[in-house]
Amino acid sequence: MSNTPCPTLSLPTTSGGTFDTTALKGQAFILYFYPKDSTPGCTVEGNDFRIHHDDFEAAGVKVFGVSRDSVKSHENFKTKQCFPFELVSDPEEIACEAFGVMKMKNMYGKQVRGIERSTFVIDRDGGIVREWRGVKVPGHVEEILGFVRTLK
Secondary structure, rough: OOOOOOOEEEEEHHHOOOEEEEOOOOOOEEEEEOOOOOOHHHHHHHHHHHHOOHHHHOOOEEEEEEEEOOOOHHHHHHHHOOOOOOOEEEEOHHHHHHOEEEEEEOOOOOEEEEOOOOOOEEEOOOOOEEEEOOOOOOOOHHHHHHHHHHOO
């Protein structure tokens, strides 16, 4: 996906908001998809985004985390971890399907369908300009930050 248009989406977020790609036109943003609230890898990844939040803001880029968890679950996770960004609730997998992040994964020897940890950068014109799939958490947020600092 190199400058593929971002899908049109409208989904509920924490803080009683709505994630609306149409309303974000003119604003660069990151969508990071993660498997589940309050799990070890997802907590580390979210905290890495929290630690670098001011750097993303300085680069003019908003951050949104997305999983299939409910808004209530997201609110608890966000509050507990002090995330300064919104979490998008996608229980019907609308965004997950639009970005193609649902995969069969091995968990404790069983095949389960879940979110493949993935990150997408959408530029001010609404195009997907970079994607990472099958993300390994260590160093990932720093790599994204390095990329978004190159955006015009």
